[in-house]
Amino acid sequence: MSELLSPPPDGAGLPLTQTQKDLIGGSIGGITQVLVGQPFDIVKVRVQTAPPGTYSSPLDCATKLLKADGPLGFYKGTLTPLLGIGACVSIQFGALEFAKRFFAQRAKGRDLNLGEFWLSGAFAGVANTVVANPVEHIRIRLQTQPDTVPRMYNGPLDCAIKLYKNGGGLKGVFKAQVPTMLRDGVGYGCYFLTYEALVQRHLKATNLSRDQISPLWAVTYGAVAGYALWFSSVLPF
Known part of the structure; x- marks a missing residue:
């Protein structure tokens, strides 16, 4: 019994x-x-798409949403x-690491530059937009549909089917794909550029290795990079 309860030896388990x-x-x-982020996102979408005068502020929108539908x-x-974000971010980070390894193989031992x-x-x-764009399209359709009976869409699958049937096939599901690719390409380029610039500056100033950076600094740099993403892509688009 003690053997069953003991932790696995180092290196045990499925290799990844x-x-x-x-x-x-x-x-x-x-x-x-x-x-x-979802509570903030739904308030943003409601404020952006509601008729003028519906909400006086994001706080007013959140208050009315809470009263009408509860938490x-x-x-x-x-x-x-x-369901989609796991695939989205998996693709995003998988593509990021693939590209970094691609450049690293050609860097001949030097560190990657900011470009x-x-x-x-x-x-x-x-790469992320292949999944992110239809997921975002369906999410916005569901969030902004009127509270009428019968409802326009009875869930994500029903929404996707109707977009496909009424929008000319995949074109209806992947509506605005090119602008989304431009938005996310610019945005995530700026995001990872900002994050790496801050991390490299930190490493040079402290003589630490990357795995020695404290979680607090990592979160702080991630937050700053998030603002870079927002101002470079989300606001213009």
Whole structure:
């Protein structure tokens, strides 16, 4: 019995390739991202798409949403991004690491420069849109449909089927694919460029290795990189 309860020896378990680790880590991060960000996202979408005068501010929108639908109202339309975000972020980080390894093989031992980090991030952003664009399209349709009976869409699958039938096939599901590719390519290029620039500056100033950076600094740099993504892509688009 003690042998069954003892921890596995070092190296035991299923071996994972670096790509598999990137995909699994991206999935976990993406699901967490949805659960934390969805309430803010639905308020943003409501404020942006509601007729003038419906909400006086984002706080007013959140208050009315809470009164009308309760706490779960903030997670309306969450199933689609929750199912899709794992795939989205997995593709994103898998593509990012693939591109970084591609440039590293040609760098002949030197560190990647910021331009190569930008290109890696841009490649990851464009790859991400293959799943992210239809997921985002369906999510917005569900979040903004009127509260009428019968409902326009009875869930993500019904929404996807109707977009396919009424929008000319895949063209209806992947509506605005090119602008989304441009948005995410520029945005994630700036995101990873900013993050790496801050990390490299930190490493030079402290003489630490990358794995010695504290979680607090990593989160701080990630937050700053998030603002870079927002101002470079989300606001213009």
